[in-house]
Amino acid sequence: MYTAQQQKQFIEQSKAFITAVLDDNNYATLVQLLKFHEWKYYVDNEPVLSDQDFDILFNKLKNYEAVNPLFVLVDSPTQRVSSDLTPELPAVPHLNPMLSLANSYNGEDLQEYDAQIRKLAMIPEGDIAYYVEPKYDGGSIALVYEDDLLQRAATRGNGTMGEEMTNNARVLGSIPLKATFSKYGIHTAELRGEAVIAKDIFDKINNKRAAEGQQIFANPRNAATGGLRMKDANESRKRGLEVFIFQLAYAKNKAGEDVLPQLESHSGSIAMLQQLGFKVTQREEQNCKSIKEAIEACELWETNREAFNYEIDGAVVKVNDYKIQELCGSTQHHPRWAIAYKFKAKQAHTTLLDVEYQIGKTGAITPVAKVEPVHLAGVTVSSISMHNEEFISQKDLRIGDTVVIERAGDVIPYIVKSLESLRTGEEKIIQFPTHCPFCESILEKAEDVAAWRCINVGCDAQQLQRMTYHVSKDAMNIDGFGKSYVETFKEKGWLNDISDIYNLDYDTIASLEGFGERSATKLENAINLAKTNPIRRLLISLSIHHLGRKASKLIAQEINHVLDLRDWTEDQFTQIKDIGPVVAEKVIEYFSKEENIEVLKKMESYGVNLTQTDADKPKVISLDAPLSGKTILFTGTLQTMSRKVAQTRAEALGAKNISAVSSNLDYLVVGEKAGSKLKKAEKIGTVTILTEEEFNDMSQGYL
Numbered sequence: 001m002y003t004a005q006q007q008k009q010f011i012e013q014s015k016a017f018i019t020a021v022l023d024d025n026n027y028a029t030l031v032q033l034l035k036f037h038e039w040k041y042y043v044d045n046e047p048v049l050s051d052q053d054f055d056i057l058f059n060k061l062k063n064y065e066a067v068n069p070l071f072v073l074v075d076s077p078t079q080r081v082s083s084d085l086t087p088e089l090p091a092v093p094h095l096n097p098m099l100s101l102a103n104s105y106n107g108e109d110l111q112e113y114d115a116q117i118r119k120l121a122m123i124p125e126g127d128i129a130y131y132v133e134p135k136y137d138g139g140s141i142a143l144v145y146e147d148d149l150l151q152r153a154a155t156r157g158n159g160t161m162g163e164e165m166t167n168n169a170r171v172l173g174s175i176p177l178k179a180t181f182s183k184y185g186i187h188t189a190e191l192r193g194e195a196v197i198a199k200d201i202f203d204k205i206n207n208k209r210a211a212e213g214q215q216i217f218a219n220p221r222n223a224a225t226g227g228l229r230m231k232d233a234n235e236s237r238k239r240g241l242e243v244f245i246f247q248l249a250y251a252k253n254k255a256g257e258d259v260l261p262q263l264e265s266h267s268g269s270i271a272m273l274q275q276l277g278f279k280v281t282q283r284e285e286q287n288c289k290s291i292k293e294a295i296e297a298c299e300l301w302e303t304n305r306e307a308f309n310y311e312i313d314g315a316v317v318k319v320n321d322y323k324i325q326e327l328c329g330s331t332q333h334h335p336r337w338a339i340a341y342k343f344k345a346k347q348a349h350t351t352l353l354d355v356e357y358q359i360g361k362t363g364a365i366t367p368v369a370k371v372e373p374v375h376l377a378g379v380t381v382s383s384i385s386m387h388n389e390e391f392i393s394q395k396d397l398r399i400g401d402t403v404v405i406e407r408a409g410d411v412i413p414y415i416v417k418s419l420e421s422l423r424t425g426e427e428k429i430i431q432f433p434t435h436c437p438f439c440e441s442i443l444e445k446a447e448d449v450a451a452w453r454c455i456n457v458g459c460d461a462q463q464l465q466r467m468t469y470h471v472s473k474d475a476m477n478i479d480g481f482g483k484s485y486v487e488t489f490k491e492k493g494w495l496n497d498i499s500d501i502y503n504l505d506y507d508t509i510a511s512l513e514g515f516g517e518r519s520a521t522k523l524e525n526a527i528n529l530a531k532t533n534p535i536r537r538l539l540i541s542l543s544i545h546h547l548g549r550k551a552s553k554l555i556a557q558e559i560n561h562v563l564d565l566r567d568w569t570e571d572q573f574t575q576i577k578d579i580g581p582v583v584a585e586k587v588i589e590y591f592s593k594e595e596n597i598e599v600l601k602k603m604e605s606y607g608v609n610l611t612q613t614d615a616d617k618p619k620v621i622s623l624d625a626p627l628s629g630k631t632i633l634f635t636g637t638l639q640t641m642s643r644k645v646a647q648t649r650a651e652a653l654g655a656k657n658i659s660a661v662s663s664n665l666d667y668l669v670v671g672e673k674a675g676s677k678l679k680k681a682e683k684i685g686t687v688t689i690l691t692e693e694e695f696n697d698m699s700q701g702y703l
């Protein structure tokens with residue numbers, strides 16, 4: 001990008017500028033200098049100017065531009081700072097779809113892959129050259145440049161359509177606002193990259209957040225993908241996002257001709273992108289002359305994974321020569337000329353210090369291992385669920401054991417095994433409690449289930465869980481009423497059962513330390529609002545074992561009043577489609593207990609709605625709906641709407657969405673690149689096949 005000579009000169013000039021006066025003659029030079037320092041800082045990772053001096057120059061530039069707004073250059077570093085909020089992230093189509101990659105897991109897989117490439121490209125002899133890149137674990141983005149200027153940035157989205165995030169991209173120092181693609185005859189270019197946060201910066205951000213009492217990020221990837229979608233673009237900048245470019249996916253000249261082939265190889269286009277000022281990963285060992293070298297490169301990345309300052313979860317092996325790439329082509333799902341090499345799941349060793357027990361809202365006891373805090377795949381792990389007694393006995397886990405823990409991607413940490421050979425004899429066998437650790441009543445376990453359960457309805461710890469669940473978003477959704485309120489009010493003796501939530505004395509609450517008039521009123525309003533909830537929410541909120549959101553909704557459709565369920569029989573429940581005998585038994589059990597009925601009656605007397613509301617009633621679909629009583633399935637990539645939207649529309653048209661092609665299927669709506677489902681439907685012969693347009697036509701005038 002810059003020769004050593006130029007760099008030296010720029011550094012000298014920058015020093016002189018600190019005291020110089022800025023005018024029309026040297027404004028453009030200062031823009032160039034600051035662009036150079038941004039590049040040194042964000043792309044080259046070798047800043048040569050102190051932050052303080054950078055700020056002096058930057059402010060100088062800003063002051064000049066404030067007085068001379070007409071002269072501001074489009075690529076001036078000041079133009080990165082965005083004051084606009086992105087109202088929403090509109091969907092935009094990628095110029096070239098972003099496909100995913102096929103996976104490989106070891107050298108043998110890659111040997112096989114090489115054999116496949118030879119077959120496809122008809123190259124029986126000689127080595128094929130590959131380019132091996134680290135597979136960054138961040139958020140994928142696509143950048144479009146036109147006429148040398150950054151026009152648009154988008155997230156990966158579903159691969160065909162992404163969410164536009166140009167404002168967020170513009171503030172990131174590693175993305176040039178201007179890049180002279182025209183030098184290479186390129187008018188429109190689409191680049192692929194990954195936005196990541198360096199591990200050391202991530203730690204700093206989390207430390208700062210923790211100090212400020214903010215929630216910390218689970219891992220750099222979450223912080224990065226979230227950072228791309230911030231409404232306030234300046235927040236994206238604060239997260240320290242960097243963008244590594246790994247692919248030139250589209251390059252056309254003014255006449256619309258493909259100019260990619262002229263660059264000859266993937267390594268050629270990466271070298272060009274580096275020349276243009278983009279951040280790329282380029283190391284000697286990435287350019288591999290054969291699959292053997294490529295395998296070695298993958299293994300090297302895996303070995304050095306921890307020492308690398310960015311989270312990577314694999315490597316990507318790409319056929320380097322564009323001509324061979326073209327011979328290989330792509331399947332519907334992935335390009336054949338590239339393959340991911342997945343690293344083994346990350347493991348760490350730690351000591352199992354103790355076991356604690358947690359209780360759920362239905363009384364299930366979960367053992368949780370307390371371990372010596374250990375860093376694993378971007379998070380510090382100090383407690384890990386051990387699920388149930390069987391998990392402990394099967395793995396023979398003991399207190400004091402050295403255990404191997406694992407975490408792959410988003411998966412929560414997991415104990416793989418204990419290392420028996422490291423035992424000293426001091427380890428203690430874990431005795432699963434026979435009594436509830438909270439209320440001391442005897443634990444019970446039903447046959448063929450794994451969990452021990454405290455069946456004491458009055459168990460305090462369980463009640464705390466149930467009340468916390470009752471007020472939560474998923475259940476009665478009482479805004480602002482969290483676990484700490486439940487704990488405080490319970491301690492005061494105000495909450496003996498859930499009905500008490502609706503009979504609180506707000507004057508007394510207002511006088512509590514840390515509350516006051518305003519928060520008490522706010523709470524009162526939120527509770528009063530919850531009193532009017534549809535009864536499906538009330539049913540969920542009762543913490544009846546196995547009764548989830550869907551079953552609650554189905555039952556609420558069928559009853560006028562919640563207490564009607566006192567008289568319901570198993571048959572009545574199981575006549576409802578999708579409700580089985582297990583749910584029926586638990587609901588019947590709940591409504592057979594007089595103490596539960598009392599609680600519900602008290603709730604009603606405090607104004608809680610127990611009667612079916614309009615929101616509880618099933619949506620009425622008239623018989624003349626275009627797809628009334630029909631089954632429908634969407635396949636392939638839809639162009640005008642997401643799959644989810646399409647399914648909701650189909651339901652509104654009276655159809656039922658099903659997931660497989662069979663003779664029960666009435667309509668198959670075929671998006672782009674539909675595959676096996678379309679073939680199967682054609683074979684069956686009775687399925688009506690619709691294009692997306694035809695489906696849209698059907699809903700015209702009805703929705």
Ligand SMILES: [Zn+2]
Nearest residue numbers: 436439454459
């Ligand atoms: Zn208990």
